[in-house]
Amino acid sequence: xxxxxxxxxxxxxxxxxxxxxxxxxxxxxxxxxxxxxxxxxxxxxxxxxxxxxxxxxxxxxxxxxxxxxxxxxxxxxxxxxxxxxxxxxxxxxxxxxxxxxxxxxxxxxxxxxxxxxxxxxxxxxxxxxxxxxxxxxxxxxxxxxxxxxxxxxxxxxxxxxxxxxxxxxxxxxxxxxxx
Amino acid sequence: xxxxxxxxxxxxxxxxxxxxxxxxxxxxxxxxxxxxxxxxxxxxxxxxxxxxxxxxxxxxxxxxxxxxxxxxxxxxxxxxxxxxxxxxxxxxxxxxxxxxxxxxxxxxxxxxxxxxxxxxxxxxxxxxxxxxxxxxxxxxxxxxxxxxxxxxxxxxxxxxxxxxxxxxxxxxxxxxxxxxxxxxxxxxxxxxxxxxxxxxxxxxxxxxxxxxxxxxxxxxxxxxxxxxxxxxxxxxxxxxxxxxxxxxxxxxxxxxxxxxxxxxxxxxxxxxxxxxxxxxxxxxxxxxxxxxxxxxxx
Numbered sequence: 001x002x003x004x005x006x007x008x009x010x011x012x013x014x015x016x017x018x019x020x021x022x023x024x025x026x027x028x029x030x031x032x033x034x035x036x037x038x039x040x041x042x043x044x045x046x047x048x049x050x051x052x053x054x055x056x057x058x059x060x061x062x063x064x065x066x067x068x069x070x071x072x073x074x075x076x077x078x079x080x081x082x083x084x085x086x087x088x089x090x091x092x093x094x095x096x097x098x099x100x101x102x103x104x105x106x107x108x109x110x111x112x113x114x115x116x117x118x119x120x121x122x123x124x125x126x127x128x129x130x131x132x133x134x135x136x137x138x139x140x141x142x143x144x145x146x147x148x149x150x151x152x153x154x155x156x157x158x159x160x161x162x163x164x165x166x167x168x169x170x171x172x173x174x175x176x177x178x179x
Numbered sequence: 180x181x182x183x184x185x186x187x188x189x190x191x192x193x194x195x196x197x198x199x200x201x202x203x204x205x206x207x208x209x210x211x212x213x214x215x216x217x218x219x220x221x222x223x224x225x226x227x228x229x230x231x232x233x234x235x236x237x238x239x240x241x242x243x244x245x246x247x248x249x250x251x252x253x254x255x256x257x258x259x260x261x262x263x264x265x266x267x268x269x270x271x272x273x274x275x276x277x278x279x280x281x282x283x284x285x286x287x288x289x290x291x292x293x294x295x296x297x298x299x300x301x302x303x304x305x306x307x308x309x310x311x312x313x314x315x316x317x318x319x320x321x322x323x324x325x326x327x328x329x330x331x332x333x334x335x336x337x338x339x340x341x342x343x344x345x346x347x348x349x350x351x352x353x354x355x356x357x358x359x360x361x362x363x364x365x366x367x368x369x370x371x372x373x374x375x376x377x378x379x380x381x382x383x384x385x386x387x388x389x390x391x392x393x394x395x396x397x398x399x400x401x402x403x404x405x406x407x408x409x410x411x412x413x414x415x416x417x418x419x420x421x422x423x424x425x426x427x428x429x430x431x432x433x434x435x436x437x438x439x440x441x442x443x444x445x446x447x448x449x450x451x452x453x454x455x456x457x458x459x460x461x462x463x464x465x466x467x468x469x470x471x472x473x474x475x476x477x
Contacts (some may be wrong), residue, residue: 029204073295073375073397076287077389080382105400108289156453158425159289 053129058090063095072099090119094132101135106143107163113139114166117173124173136170143167191230196210200255203208204238209435212267212404215353216389218241224262226445230433234417234423246321250274250472254411265292265462266323273473278417280369281334281407281424281451282458286376290452291400293375294328297392298428304369307336307396313369314349315340316362319355321472322374322383325460331465336396344370357381376403393463401462402454424451 022139040160057064061083068073073096079096086092122128125149144167211224220243228241236441239260244252249263250270261268261277271277282290298304304313310333318325326349332426333340340347348368356377363371364387375397381387405425408417427450432439443450467474 030197071394073293073394074389074392077382077394078379080379081389082285084383084385096287103288103293103400105288105291108287154453154455156421157426158450159452 009032036089056130060091067099072102088119090116090123091130093119094123098132098135101139106147107159108117110139110143110147110163110166110170114169117170121173124170135175136174140167140171140174143172181272185191192354193409194430204232204236206238206240206258208240208242208257209260209262210242210244210253212246212249212261212263215242218346219353220470224444226433226435226440227442227448229435230427230431230442231420231423233418233433236358246319257410259412261409263405263407264321264323265319265402265405265459266327266466269459269462270473271407276410277435278410278412278453279406279456279459280408280417280421282402282406282454283404284449285403285447286379286449288375288400288403290402290454292324292403293398294326294332295373295375295378295393295397295398296370297360297378298317298370298395299363299366300390300393302393305393307333307338310370310395311338311343312345314367315344315370315372316359316368317347317349318359318374319349322356323401323465324374324376324398325359325372326354327462327465327469327471328401328473329396331469332396332398334429334468357386360387368435370395400420400459400464401465402459406451410462421453425450425453427460 023099063075063078063082065073066078076096076099079092079099083089092111094116097109097116100106100109100112113132117123117136120130122130123132125131126133143163147160147164147167149163151157154160209224209228211220221241224241228239231237232239242258244258246264246267248470249261249267252258253261253281260280261271263271268277268279272279274354284290286292296307296310298310304310317329330340333343338344349355350362352358355418356374359371359373360377360381361392362368363373377462378387378394382389406420409419427443429441429443429450431442433442435445463474466472470476
């Protein structure tokens with residue numbers, strides 16, 4: 001079939017071209033699949049995040065309903081009940097902090113809010129549906145000077161000293177600082 | 180012969196020299212208000228008392244005291260230090276200038292607590308106005324979060340506990356606060372005056388659920404159980420006593436009857452805080468409005 005050197009050279013070139021085309025096709029395909037994989041991963045993360053937010057909303061719906069009805073004390077009891085199944089859950093910590101703030105238990109509220117942020121930074125992320133930046137800014141505006149002055153006046157008051165540290169921590173996180 | 184006698188005398192003196200420890204230390208008494216029973220009070224507070232003795236090198240003795248007897252026995256000079264509810268602290272502060280040492284932390288509100296008025300969720304009672312003409316159960320009369328807070332709350336809502344409800348009762352014996360909750364739960368009473376802390380603990384322990392009751396009203400928060408010192412106790416000792424309490428952590432242990440016990444956990448306490456006497460003003464206002472000791476007028 002290959003009669004002379006020209007045929008051999010031509011055959012070799014044809015094979016090389018075919019190999020190149022196959023190589024290009026395969027290479028392009030793998031880049032595309034990598035791109036697809038990256039898209040899939042981002043999508044999965046987004047879906048998982050939305051599912052988590054939706055789960056938290058469903059889980060703590062009874063607490064939210066009681067708060068809306070002005071039943072903060074009953075909402076705390078509901079949280080106590082839920083905390084038996086989900087101890088040390090960040091959103092429960094956040095809600096407990098919010099309720100205690102409304103009930104004027106300021107050092108305890110601050111401790112729970114700071115703990116929630118330590119467990120989940122989404123509460124200070126302004127793009128997150130879980131964001132509570134406004135609440136933290138309001139808390140700092142209303143309480144930082146008061147707690148600072150009370151802690152200075154009463155250095156033995158460990159809860160006040162701890163509350164002051166927590167307020168500084170929240171202030172730092174709002175300013176963009178990390179753990 | 181003389182040598183023998185000398186040896187005998189030395190042998191007799193030896194135990195006295197060897198037993199320098201607790202008996203040679205100054206002795207002071209801490210009066211602990213009974214919550215349920217003397218046995219429970221001593222079981223809770225003896226390890227803490229031992230810890231304070233070791234830390235301050237004083238032989239503190241724990242004395243269980245009934246609530247209603249406390250102010251009188253304190254006035255008679257029976258105890259150098261006191262551990263009582265915040266209303267009994269206010270009474271002794273007003274009458275005998277008891278000095279504030281530290282306030283106990285327990286539950287959601289930390290150093291503070293509150294009183295709630297509850298009804299069964301299926302009772303049809305939805306607001307405080309609905310309790311007129313109903314049967315009610317209170318906690319003991321000197322309990323700030325089991326009686327005073329709710330009594331004051333009702334007065335502020337225009338309900339006179341002496342005139343506007345069918346009748347009210349106070350349980351006898353121990354575990355009065357739990358009896359209030361169960362009294363309402365099992366339908367013997369329509370409405371109950373429960374400390375917020377007891378509702379919280381009973382919910383956490385699974386004895387009740389949050390859906391069993393409707394909270395018709397809750398008082399503002401005010402300080403919880405309190406350590407005090409008699410006015411003639413040395414100020415340096417009071418300061419050291421306070422410091423020992425506020426520095427206690429959940430990890431601190433005491434060697435008690437051959438066991439290493441966690442001091443705070445044994446006493447069912449989360450910690451201590453150095454509050455100011457002015458933090459008790461909320462409670463004072465409640466006592467004045469409810470015409471209760473130490474501001475009672477006839």
